[in-house]
Amino acid sequence: MSAEALFFWLLAVTTMGCAIAVVVTQNIVRAAVWLLFTLGGVAGLFFLLGADFVGATQIMVYVGGTLVLIVFGVMLTAQSPFVTMRAGAGEWGLTLVVGGVLVGLLAGVLFLSPWTGPQSDSAAPQSRSVALGSDPARSQTVRDLGLVLLGIREVHPNGSIPVPIRDADNNPQSVPRREIGYLLPFELASVHLVVVLVAAAYLARARRRTGSPSS
Amino acid sequence: MTIAVEHYLLVGAVLFVAGVVCMAIKRNAIGVLMGVELVLNAANINFVAFARYNPLFVLEGQVMALFTIVLAAAEAAIALAIVLNFYNNHLTVDVDAAEDLKG
Amino acid sequence: MPLGDVSSLALLWALIKALILITFVLVSAIFFVWLERKVAGRIQDRLGPTRVGGKFGWLQTVADGLKLLVKEDLIPAHADRMLFRMGPYVALVGAFLAYMALPFGNQAVALEMNVAVFYMLAVLSTEVYGVILGGYGSGSKWALFGAMREAAQVVSYEVPRSLCVVIPILAAGTLNLNEIARQQVGGFWNWYVFHDPFTFVAFWVFFTVGTASCKRAPFDLAEAESELVAGFHTEYSGFRWLIFYMAEYGSMFSVSGIAVLLFLGGWHTGLLPFDLSDRLGLVGNIVNILVFVVKGWVLVFVMMWVRWTLPRLRIDQVMMTCLKYLLPLSCALLLGASVWPLVVNTLRIGWMY
Numbered sequence A: 001m002s003a004e005a006l007f008f009w010l011l012a013v014t015t016m017g018c019a020i021a022v023v024v025t026q027n028i029v030r031a032a033v034w035l036l037f038t039l040g041g042v043a044g045l046f047f048l049l050g051a052d053f054v055g056a057t058q059i060m061v062y063v064g065g066t067l068v069l070i071v072f073g074v075m076l077t078a079q080s081p082f083v084t085m086r087a088g089a090g091e092w093g094l095t096l097v098v099g100g101v102l103v104g105l106l107a108g109v110l111f112l113s114p115w116t117g118p119q120s121d122s123a124a125p126q127s128r129s130v131a132l133g134s135d136p137a138r139s140q141t142v143r144d145l146g147l148v149l150l151g152i153r154e155v156h157p158n159g160s161i162p163v164p165i166r167d168a169d170n171n172p173q174s175v176p177r178r179e180i181g182y183l184l185p186f187e188l189a190s191v192h193l194v195v196v197l198v199a200a201a202y203l204a205r206a207r208r209r210t211g212s213p214s215s
Numbered sequence B: 001m002t003i004a005v006e007h008y009l010l011v012g013a014v015l016f017v018a019g020v021v022c023m024a025i026k027r028n029a030i031g032v033l034m035g036v037e038l039v040l041n042a043a044n045i046n047f048v049a050f051a052r053y054n055p056l057f058v059l060e061g062q063v064m065a066l067f068t069i070v071l072a073a074a075e076a077a078i079a080l081a082i083v084l085n086f087y088n089n090h091l092t093v094d095v096d097a098a099e100d101l102k103g
Numbered sequence C: 001m002p003l004g005d006v007s008s009l010a011l012l013w014a015l016i017k018a019l020i021l022i023t024f025v026l027v028s029a030i031f032f033v034w035l036e037r038k039v040a041g042r043i044q045d046r047l048g049p050t051r052v053g054g055k056f057g058w059l060q061t062v063a064d065g066l067k068l069l070v071k072e073d074l075i076p077a078h079a080d081r082m083l084f085r086m087g088p089y090v091a092l093v094g095a096f097l098a099y100m101a102l103p104f105g106n107q108a109v110a111l112e113m114n115v116a117v118f119y120m121l122a123v124l125s126t127e128v129y130g131v132i133l134g135g136y137g138s139g140s141k142w143a144l145f146g147a148m149r150e151a152a153q154v155v156s157y158e159v160p161r162s163l164c165v166v167i168p169i170l171a172a173g174t175l176n177l178n179e180i181a182r183q184q185v186g187g188f189w190n191w192y193v194f195h196d197p198f199t200f201v202a203f204w205v206f207f208t209v210g211t212a213s214c215k216r217a218p219f220d221l222a223e224a225e226s227e228l229v230a231g232f233h234t235e236y237s238g239f240r241w242l243i244f245y246m247a248e249y250g251s252m253f254s255v256s257g258i259a260v261l262l263f264l265g266g267w268h269t270g271l272l273p274f275d276l277s278d279r280l281g282l283v284g285n286i287v288n289i290l291v292f293v294v295k296g297w298v299l300v301f302v303m304m305w306v307r308w309t310l311p312r313l314r315i316d317q318v319m320m321t322c323l324k325y326l327l328p329l330s331c332a333l334l335l336g337a338s339v340w341p342l343v344v345n346t347l348r349i350g351w352m353y
Helices: A003-024 A028-048 A052-076 A089-112 A141-149 A183-203 B005-025 B029-053 B055-090 C008-043 C060-069 C081-101 C116-137 C141-172 C177-182 C197-213 C239-263 C276-307 C315-352
Strands: A161-166 A172-175
Touching: A003 A028, A003 B005, A003 B029, A028 A052, A028 B005, A028 B029, A028 C081, A028 C116, A052 A141, A052 B029, A052 B055, A052 C116, A052 C141, A089 B005, A141 B055, A183 B055, B005 B029, B029 B055, C008 C060, C008 C081, C008 C239, C008 C276, C060 C239, C081 C116, C081 C239, C116 C141, C116 C177, C116 C239, C141 C177, C141 C197, C141 C239, C141 C315, C177 C239, C197 C239, C197 C276, C197 C315, C239 C276
Parallel strands: none
Antiparallel strands: A161 A172
């Protein structure tokens, strides 16, 4: 087994196992801890796939931000330990059956689908991402991501982006395509974050507790 | 054994189903939120796997993954604000107690 | 070259690098414990350890370590056993992972990453889980209060920390720490701390914020002996407490290392116009590593000096400092640092014509 396969299986088994542990555990704090390891495993998978910037963003935003938020939510809404919130055995059974069927269906479909299409065009742009094993110091993802989020995209020399389709004589086709940058979604996401920040601060402002415990 | 895109998609599928089951079965509202995070991470794994294994999709996959991470963080913030409000009003986070609009 | 071709020799080399780094962290921690006690002693007008291992107490830390190893391993009755056990190791992993991308010299880095700074900040921000797990897992309300206060403080201070890190990155144009340090070759006037007034202020802000995010005084309310016994590590004794402390000293050196690389010229001496490892090869590399380590230790010494000099801030003062003073200041510095090259270039071009 190659080293890539070994690391992949280690990370994949950790991630999947901890995700299942999130579902199974009854204690909400332990569920948060298993979610921490799941998100860390996903970040590891991102690094294995060569997406170093996305992996570091996953750790910083998800693990270091969102999950801390969830843990604070858990602590602020803590219940007395004698109140257990458990679903009945019948619900568990039905959910597990449906979940099992769904996972089987998804696995079957994705292993039976042909993911590699017709032979790729030899002039297709080389993958600019970095797979594990090549030099992470020379990876271009940060530069490319930064430029594309500013709307700047580097193109093929003749101005088009080749796609791997061929005409009737098996000649590779090139389809001219307008370069799409991501400046507008970037700005929209920034405005969205400001709106969400203000809204969350307003919704969660300190107020007197008015309710009585529900039976 | 070469790791192909199917293996990463399998991890994504398992995470997705775990997230859906978590959303369905947990009675704690924050547990439901954890399920949502699992689903979003599954989608991210799929995006980045496609980015790696398809040379045309390199930047798109990673950009979509970045936007998903950012928007999921925003959504988690709002969801927690809602849960805190619910807790202030009902003194519990049991989703079965949210039946004021029932009937 | 896909990883499938990587030989077992490369994996062995990676393991050796990890062992070297963990040894460095341990030796640094030993040195820091001794240094802290000496610094505390001298500032408080007394001598500090003088008995163990000669006149200056060199072996004091070894004696402390032996004591901690033979202490009884207590787990409180109401503790969540799994989380209690897991807490110190999560903290240590968070602190140690940052060393993977920290360059000690030219090419003397475990893994040279193009996202080194971002990655280091990201993994240093996962240390908060050690605090939370330790506090919650202890099963004691004082530990939990201390832990949540400290988690809030650490998480709040990450924001100005990230902003202050972006400022020298704007000047450097890359996230690669090796590259940033290489750009500061030459005299000490090339260091980014003197690059423009915004990076100068950013260095002091970053150092303050780094001290706060390492939970060091004057921001160590959550560990304050007079208030919460010992905060999140109240119930920890012996070896587990030692792991928490190693994590704390490890993250202190990481943050100091980032400050040295981003602002203070990295491994360059600042007196020579060339990089020593280019001229002198392996000897130059070793000198570079020593220069970097000494600079990092000097910054850690400053952190300790500040701890034993200044009184502790209250938790509301801590949060207010972050959110009302340092965060707007960091934003203003970022704006200034973004505008500075435009202004300078405009003035330069205007001067030419």
